[in-house]
Amino acid sequence: MAEKLKKLNEDISEISTWLESDKIPWVIAGPCSAESEEQVLATARALKKSAQVKVFRAGVWKPRTRPNTFEGVGKIGLEWLRQVKAETHFLTTTEVANAHHVELCLDNDVDILWIGARTTVNPFLVQEIADALKGVDVPVLVKNPINAELGLWLGAIERLYHAGITKLAAIHRGFSTYMEMEYRNRPDWQIPIELKRLIPSLPLICDPSHIAGNRAYIEPISQTALDIGIKALMIETHIDPDRALSDAKQQITPDALIGLLDRLRARDTAITDKHVKGKIAHLRGQISHVDSQIIRDLAERMRWVEDIGKLKQQHGIAVLQINRWENLLDDHMAKAQQLGLEDEFVKAVFELIHAQAVKRQL
Ligand code: PEP
Ligand code: MN
Secondary structure, three states: OOHHHHHHHHHOOOHHHOOOOOOOOEEEEEOOEOOOHHHHHHHHHHHOOOOOEEEEEOEOOOOOOOOOOOOOOOOHHHHHHHHHHHHHOOEEEEEOOOHHHHHHHHHOOOOEEEEOHHHHOOHHHHHHHHHHOOOOOOOEEEEOOOOOOHHHHHHHHHHHHHOOOOOEEEEEOOEOOOOOOOOOOEOOOHHHHHHHHHOOOOOEEEOHHHHHOOHHHHHHHHHHHHHHOOOEEEEEEOOOHHHOOOOHHHOEOHHHHHHHHHHOOOOOOOOOOHHHHHHHHHHHHHHHHHHHHHHHHHHHHHHHHHHHHHHHHHOOOOOOOHHHHHHHHHHHHHHHHHOOOOHHHHHHHHHHHHHHHHHHOO
Protein backbone atom coordinates (compact mmCIF):
# COMPACT_ATOMS: atom_id res chain seq x y z
CA MET A 1 0.00 0.00 0.00
CA ALA A 2 1.27 3.49 -0.82
CA GLU A 3 2.82 5.19 2.22
CA LYS A 4 0.33 8.07 2.00
CA LEU A 5 -2.63 5.72 2.27
CA LYS A 6 -1.05 3.60 5.01
CA LYS A 7 -1.44 6.32 7.61
CA LEU A 8 -4.99 7.09 6.47
CA ASN A 9 -5.83 3.38 6.65
CA GLU A 10 -4.53 3.19 10.22
CA ASP A 11 -6.29 6.33 11.34
CA ILE A 12 -9.79 5.57 10.06
CA SER A 13 -12.13 5.16 13.03
CA GLU A 14 -13.75 1.80 13.64
CA ILE A 15 -17.34 1.95 12.53
CA SER A 16 -18.39 0.93 16.05
CA THR A 17 -17.26 4.38 17.26
CA TRP A 18 -20.11 6.04 15.36
CA LEU A 19 -22.67 3.37 14.57
CA GLU A 20 -24.12 0.28 16.17
CA SER A 21 -23.79 -2.04 13.17
CA ASP A 22 -24.72 -5.27 14.90
CA LYS A 23 -26.76 -6.84 12.09
CA ILE A 24 -25.38 -7.39 8.61
CA PRO A 25 -26.25 -5.69 6.38
CA TRP A 26 -26.87 -2.54 8.36
CA VAL A 27 -28.94 -0.12 6.38
CA ILE A 28 -29.36 3.57 5.64
CA ALA A 29 -32.91 4.12 4.38
CA GLY A 30 -35.24 6.99 3.67
CA PRO A 31 -36.47 9.00 0.72
CA CYS A 32 -34.37 10.37 -2.10
CA SER A 33 -35.72 13.80 -1.12
CA ALA A 34 -37.42 15.23 1.93
CA GLU A 35 -40.68 16.51 0.40
CA SER A 36 -42.96 17.32 3.33
CA GLU A 37 -43.02 16.88 7.07
CA GLU A 38 -45.70 14.15 6.74
CA GLN A 39 -43.79 12.22 4.06
CA VAL A 40 -40.55 12.31 6.04
CA LEU A 41 -42.13 11.31 9.35
CA ALA A 42 -44.43 8.63 7.90
CA THR A 43 -41.47 7.04 6.09
CA ALA A 44 -39.30 7.12 9.22
CA ARG A 45 -42.05 5.63 11.41
CA ALA A 46 -42.61 2.78 8.97
CA LEU A 47 -38.87 2.11 8.78
CA LYS A 48 -38.66 1.80 12.54
CA LYS A 49 -40.13 -1.71 12.17
CA SER A 50 -36.78 -2.91 10.84
CA ALA A 51 -33.93 -3.62 13.26
CA GLN A 52 -31.45 -3.37 10.42
CA VAL A 53 -32.18 0.23 9.52
CA LYS A 54 -29.77 2.32 11.58
CA VAL A 55 -29.69 5.62 9.77
CA PHE A 56 -32.44 7.71 8.19
CA ARG A 57 -31.56 9.53 4.97
CA ALA A 58 -33.32 12.32 3.10
CA GLY A 59 -31.86 14.80 0.63
CA VAL A 60 -32.83 18.39 1.35
CA TRP A 61 -30.70 19.98 -1.40
CA LYS A 62 -31.03 17.94 -4.57
CA PRO A 63 -28.44 18.06 -7.35
CA ARG A 64 -30.77 17.51 -10.32
CA THR A 65 -29.40 16.86 -13.77
CA ARG A 66 -31.89 19.20 -15.48
CA PRO A 67 -33.30 22.51 -14.22
CA ASN A 68 -37.01 23.03 -13.52
CA THR A 69 -37.20 19.79 -11.57
CA PHE A 70 -37.66 19.54 -7.82
CA GLU A 71 -34.45 20.80 -6.23
CA GLY A 72 -35.22 20.02 -2.62
CA VAL A 73 -37.02 21.80 0.21
CA GLY A 74 -33.82 23.27 1.66
CA LYS A 75 -33.26 24.22 5.27
CA ILE A 76 -36.77 23.37 6.53
CA GLY A 77 -36.02 19.71 5.74
CA LEU A 78 -33.36 19.74 8.45
CA GLU A 79 -36.08 20.56 10.96
CA TRP A 80 -37.99 17.45 9.83
CA LEU A 81 -34.84 15.36 10.22
CA ARG A 82 -34.53 16.68 13.74
CA GLN A 83 -38.09 15.52 14.41
CA VAL A 84 -37.28 12.08 12.98
CA LYS A 85 -34.36 11.81 15.37
CA ALA A 86 -36.39 12.91 18.39
CA GLU A 87 -39.21 10.51 17.65
CA THR A 88 -37.49 7.41 16.24
CA HIS A 89 -33.91 7.75 17.57
CA PHE A 90 -32.56 7.03 14.11
CA LEU A 91 -29.27 8.71 13.28
CA THR A 92 -29.91 11.13 10.41
CA THR A 93 -27.97 11.91 7.26
CA THR A 94 -28.25 14.27 4.31
CA GLU A 95 -26.19 15.38 1.34
CA VAL A 96 -23.94 18.41 1.55
CA ALA A 97 -22.48 20.07 -1.51
CA ASN A 98 -20.88 23.21 -0.11
CA ALA A 99 -19.69 24.92 3.09
CA HIS A 100 -23.09 26.56 3.68
CA HIS A 101 -24.84 23.17 3.68
CA VAL A 102 -22.25 21.88 6.15
CA GLU A 103 -22.83 24.80 8.48
CA LEU A 104 -26.61 24.38 8.41
CA CYS A 105 -26.36 20.62 9.01
CA LEU A 106 -24.05 21.08 11.98
CA ASP A 107 -26.34 23.78 13.42
CA ASN A 108 -29.29 21.43 13.10
CA ASP A 109 -27.62 18.33 14.59
CA VAL A 110 -27.56 16.15 11.49
CA ASP A 111 -25.54 13.13 12.64
CA ILE A 112 -23.83 12.02 9.45
CA LEU A 113 -23.10 13.91 6.23
CA TRP A 114 -22.74 12.49 2.75
CA ILE A 115 -21.03 13.89 -0.29
CA GLY A 116 -22.91 13.17 -3.52
CA ALA A 117 -21.52 11.77 -6.75
CA ARG A 118 -21.78 15.12 -8.52
CA THR A 119 -19.71 16.77 -5.78
CA THR A 120 -17.01 14.11 -5.44
CA VAL A 121 -15.98 14.94 -9.02
CA ASN A 122 -15.14 18.51 -8.00
CA PRO A 123 -11.99 18.94 -5.89
CA PHE A 124 -12.80 22.63 -5.26
CA LEU A 125 -16.12 21.75 -3.62
CA VAL A 126 -14.70 18.77 -1.75
CA GLN A 127 -11.95 21.01 -0.36
CA GLU A 128 -14.50 23.66 0.61
CA ILE A 129 -16.49 21.02 2.49
CA ALA A 130 -13.35 19.62 4.11
CA ASP A 131 -12.32 23.12 5.26
CA ALA A 132 -15.79 23.72 6.72
CA LEU A 133 -15.43 20.48 8.69
CA LYS A 134 -12.07 21.28 10.32
CA GLY A 135 -12.27 20.59 14.04
CA VAL A 136 -15.63 18.78 13.75
CA ASP A 137 -15.98 15.11 14.62
CA VAL A 138 -18.83 14.18 12.30
CA PRO A 139 -18.90 11.02 10.16
CA VAL A 140 -18.79 11.64 6.40
CA LEU A 141 -19.83 9.19 3.69
CA VAL A 142 -18.25 9.76 0.30
CA LYS A 143 -20.12 8.62 -2.78
CA ASN A 144 -18.07 7.61 -5.80
CA PRO A 145 -17.71 10.24 -8.51
CA ILE A 146 -20.21 9.90 -11.38
CA ASN A 147 -17.42 8.92 -13.75
CA ALA A 148 -15.50 5.71 -13.20
CA GLU A 149 -12.38 7.29 -11.76
CA LEU A 150 -10.93 5.90 -8.60
CA GLY A 151 -8.51 8.84 -8.23
CA LEU A 152 -11.29 11.36 -7.58
CA TRP A 153 -12.92 9.07 -5.02
CA LEU A 154 -9.61 8.58 -3.23
CA GLY A 155 -8.84 12.27 -3.49
CA ALA A 156 -12.09 13.26 -1.78
CA ILE A 157 -11.44 10.79 1.04
CA GLU A 158 -7.91 12.14 1.46
CA ARG A 159 -9.09 15.76 1.53
CA LEU A 160 -11.53 14.97 4.35
CA TYR A 161 -8.91 12.99 6.23
CA HIS A 162 -6.43 15.85 5.98
CA ALA A 163 -9.11 18.10 7.49
CA GLY A 164 -9.16 15.77 10.51
CA ILE A 165 -12.19 13.61 9.65
CA THR A 166 -11.54 9.98 10.57
CA LYS A 167 -15.12 8.70 10.73
CA LEU A 168 -15.26 7.93 7.05
CA ALA A 169 -17.01 5.47 4.76
CA ALA A 170 -17.35 5.15 0.99
CA ILE A 171 -20.62 4.67 -0.87
CA HIS A 172 -20.62 2.78 -4.14
CA ARG A 173 -23.50 4.10 -6.30
CA GLY A 174 -22.28 3.09 -9.74
CA PHE A 175 -20.86 5.06 -12.63
CA SER A 176 -22.64 7.00 -15.28
CA THR A 177 -22.27 5.76 -18.84
CA TYR A 178 -23.08 6.98 -22.28
CA MET A 179 -24.36 3.59 -23.40
CA GLU A 180 -27.94 2.44 -22.91
CA MET A 181 -28.19 -0.42 -20.44
CA GLU A 182 -30.65 -1.96 -18.03
CA TYR A 183 -29.16 -0.19 -15.01
CA ARG A 184 -29.02 3.56 -14.52
CA ASN A 185 -25.35 3.43 -13.47
CA ARG A 186 -22.77 0.74 -14.22
CA PRO A 187 -21.71 -1.13 -11.09
CA ASP A 188 -18.07 -1.69 -12.22
CA TRP A 189 -17.46 -3.60 -8.99
CA GLN A 190 -13.71 -3.73 -9.62
CA ILE A 191 -13.48 -0.03 -8.67
CA PRO A 192 -14.88 -0.28 -5.10
CA ILE A 193 -12.90 -3.52 -4.74
CA GLU A 194 -9.71 -1.66 -5.66
CA LEU A 195 -10.62 1.10 -3.19
CA LYS A 196 -11.02 -1.55 -0.48
CA ARG A 197 -7.66 -3.07 -1.44
CA LEU A 198 -5.98 0.34 -1.11
CA ILE A 199 -7.75 1.29 2.16
CA PRO A 200 -8.90 -1.97 3.81
CA SER A 201 -10.14 -0.26 6.98
CA LEU A 202 -12.52 2.05 5.06
CA PRO A 203 -16.11 0.76 5.43
CA LEU A 204 -17.89 0.28 2.10
CA ILE A 205 -21.60 0.90 1.66
CA CYS A 206 -23.49 -0.04 -1.51
CA ASP A 207 -26.30 2.16 -2.84
CA PRO A 208 -28.23 -0.26 -5.09
CA SER A 209 -30.97 2.33 -5.69
CA HIS A 210 -28.77 4.63 -7.77
CA ILE A 211 -27.03 1.73 -9.53
CA ALA A 212 -30.42 0.23 -10.45
CA GLY A 213 -32.49 3.28 -11.32
CA ASN A 214 -35.41 0.87 -11.21
CA ARG A 215 -36.86 -0.83 -8.14
CA ALA A 216 -36.86 -4.24 -9.85
CA TYR A 217 -33.07 -4.48 -9.72
CA ILE A 218 -32.47 -3.35 -6.15
CA GLU A 219 -32.62 -6.81 -4.65
CA PRO A 220 -30.19 -8.61 -7.00
CA ILE A 221 -27.71 -5.72 -6.77
CA SER A 222 -27.94 -5.76 -2.96
CA GLN A 223 -27.29 -9.50 -2.96
CA THR A 224 -24.26 -9.07 -5.22
CA ALA A 225 -22.93 -6.41 -2.84
CA LEU A 226 -23.28 -8.80 0.10
CA ASP A 227 -21.71 -11.66 -1.88
CA ILE A 228 -18.68 -9.45 -2.48
CA GLY A 229 -18.43 -8.78 1.25
CA ILE A 230 -20.00 -5.32 1.52
CA LYS A 231 -21.73 -5.00 4.88
CA ALA A 232 -23.98 -1.97 4.48
CA LEU A 233 -26.62 -0.71 2.08
CA MET A 234 -28.16 2.70 1.39
CA ILE A 235 -31.63 2.16 -0.07
CA GLU A 236 -34.06 4.89 -1.11
CA THR A 237 -37.37 4.30 0.62
CA HIS A 238 -40.52 6.39 0.27
CA ILE A 239 -43.92 6.03 1.89
CA ASP A 240 -45.54 6.51 -1.55
CA PRO A 241 -42.79 5.86 -4.13
CA ASP A 242 -44.85 6.41 -7.27
CA ARG A 243 -45.56 9.95 -6.16
CA ALA A 244 -41.98 10.77 -5.21
CA LEU A 245 -40.74 14.12 -6.48
CA SER A 246 -37.33 12.68 -7.41
CA ASP A 247 -36.10 9.20 -8.40
CA ALA A 248 -39.64 7.75 -8.23
CA LYS A 249 -38.82 4.65 -10.29
CA GLN A 250 -36.09 3.47 -7.96
CA GLN A 251 -37.74 4.05 -4.59
CA ILE A 252 -39.47 1.30 -2.61
CA THR A 253 -41.89 1.36 0.31
CA PRO A 254 -40.64 0.66 3.85
CA ASP A 255 -42.57 -2.64 3.79
CA ALA A 256 -40.93 -3.66 0.52
CA LEU A 257 -37.56 -2.82 2.07
CA ILE A 258 -38.27 -5.00 5.08
CA GLY A 259 -39.27 -7.92 2.80
CA LEU A 260 -36.15 -7.43 0.71
CA LEU A 261 -33.83 -7.36 3.73
CA ASP A 262 -35.45 -10.56 4.94
CA ARG A 263 -34.61 -12.36 1.71
CA LEU A 264 -30.99 -11.18 1.47
CA ARG A 265 -28.32 -13.62 2.58
CA ALA A 266 -25.20 -12.14 4.13
CA ARG A 267 -22.03 -14.17 3.77
CA ASP A 268 -19.23 -14.62 6.27
CA THR A 269 -16.09 -12.71 5.39
CA ALA A 270 -13.95 -14.86 7.69
CA ILE A 271 -13.47 -18.54 6.82
CA THR A 272 -13.83 -20.43 10.09
CA ASP A 273 -14.70 -24.05 9.15
CA LYS A 274 -11.43 -26.01 8.87
CA HIS A 275 -12.71 -28.37 6.20
CA VAL A 276 -14.01 -25.52 4.04
CA LYS A 277 -10.76 -23.63 4.66
CA GLY A 278 -8.80 -26.60 3.25
CA LYS A 279 -11.01 -26.86 0.18
CA ILE A 280 -10.74 -23.13 -0.48
CA ALA A 281 -6.95 -23.27 -0.12
CA HIS A 282 -6.86 -26.10 -2.66
CA LEU A 283 -9.00 -24.23 -5.17
CA ARG A 284 -6.94 -21.08 -4.65
CA GLY A 285 -3.84 -23.13 -5.43
CA GLN A 286 -5.40 -24.26 -8.72
CA ILE A 287 -6.37 -20.71 -9.58
CA SER A 288 -2.89 -19.35 -8.84
CA HIS A 289 -1.43 -22.12 -10.97
CA VAL A 290 -3.58 -21.11 -13.94
CA ASP A 291 -2.70 -17.45 -13.31
CA SER A 292 1.03 -18.27 -13.49
CA GLN A 293 0.41 -20.08 -16.75
CA ILE A 294 -1.48 -17.05 -18.11
CA ILE A 295 1.47 -14.80 -17.21
CA ARG A 296 3.95 -17.15 -18.90
CA ASP A 297 1.71 -17.34 -21.99
CA LEU A 298 1.42 -13.57 -22.14
CA ALA A 299 5.19 -13.20 -21.94
CA GLU A 300 5.59 -15.76 -24.73
CA ARG A 301 2.97 -13.99 -26.85
CA MET A 302 4.87 -10.71 -26.45
CA ARG A 303 8.13 -12.36 -27.55
CA TRP A 304 6.47 -13.45 -30.82
CA VAL A 305 4.98 -9.97 -31.14
CA GLU A 306 8.44 -8.41 -30.90
CA ASP A 307 9.73 -10.75 -33.58
CA ILE A 308 6.91 -9.84 -35.91
CA GLY A 309 7.44 -6.17 -35.07
CA LYS A 310 11.09 -6.36 -36.18
CA LEU A 311 10.10 -8.07 -39.40
CA LYS A 312 7.46 -5.41 -40.16
CA GLN A 313 10.05 -2.70 -39.51
CA GLN A 314 12.65 -4.30 -41.79
CA HIS A 315 10.13 -4.49 -44.61
CA GLY A 316 8.43 -1.14 -44.06
CA ILE A 317 5.08 -2.74 -43.15
CA ALA A 318 2.64 -0.81 -40.90
CA VAL A 319 2.30 -2.13 -37.35
CA LEU A 320 -1.49 -2.07 -37.29
CA GLN A 321 -3.12 -4.45 -39.75
CA ILE A 322 -6.77 -3.79 -39.08
CA ASN A 323 -8.08 -6.86 -40.97
CA ARG A 324 -5.84 -9.18 -39.03
CA TRP A 325 -7.01 -7.63 -35.75
CA GLU A 326 -10.67 -7.94 -36.72
CA ASN A 327 -10.30 -11.57 -37.80
CA LEU A 328 -8.35 -12.44 -34.70
CA LEU A 329 -10.95 -10.89 -32.40
CA ASP A 330 -13.87 -12.65 -34.18
CA ASP A 331 -12.05 -15.94 -34.07
CA HIS A 332 -11.11 -15.68 -30.39
CA MET A 333 -14.58 -14.57 -29.39
CA ALA A 334 -16.19 -17.48 -31.21
CA LYS A 335 -13.85 -19.93 -29.48
CA ALA A 336 -14.37 -18.31 -26.11
CA GLN A 337 -18.15 -18.37 -26.53
CA GLN A 338 -18.04 -22.14 -27.08
CA LEU A 339 -16.24 -22.44 -23.76
CA GLY A 340 -18.89 -20.39 -21.97
CA LEU A 341 -16.93 -17.14 -21.63
CA GLU A 342 -18.76 -13.83 -21.92
CA ASP A 343 -18.23 -11.87 -25.13
CA GLU A 344 -17.69 -8.56 -23.38
CA PHE A 345 -15.08 -10.02 -21.07
CA VAL A 346 -13.06 -11.74 -23.80
CA LYS A 347 -13.24 -8.64 -25.97
CA ALA A 348 -11.94 -6.45 -23.13
CA VAL A 349 -9.07 -8.87 -22.40
CA PHE A 350 -7.98 -9.04 -26.04
CA GLU A 351 -8.29 -5.31 -26.53
CA LEU A 352 -5.79 -4.88 -23.71
CA ILE A 353 -3.49 -7.57 -25.09
CA HIS A 354 -3.67 -6.11 -28.57
CA ALA A 355 -2.99 -2.57 -27.36
CA GLN A 356 0.10 -3.85 -25.54
CA ALA A 357 1.19 -5.78 -28.63
CA VAL A 358 0.92 -2.66 -30.80
CA LYS A 359 2.94 -0.71 -28.22
CA ARG A 360 5.67 -3.35 -28.20
CA GLN A 361 6.07 -3.04 -31.97
CA LEU A 362 6.51 0.73 -32.00
C1 PEP B 1 -29.06 10.67 -3.67
O1 PEP B 1 -28.56 9.87 -2.88
O2 PEP B 1 -30.24 10.97 -3.68
C2 PEP B 1 -28.19 11.21 -4.72
C3 PEP B 1 -28.42 12.37 -5.32
O3 PEP B 1 -27.23 10.39 -5.02
P1 PEP B 1 -25.97 10.44 -6.02
O4 PEP B 1 -25.10 11.53 -5.54
O5 PEP B 1 -25.40 9.07 -5.84
O6 PEP B 1 -26.51 10.64 -7.41
MN1 MN C 1 -31.88 9.83 -5.36
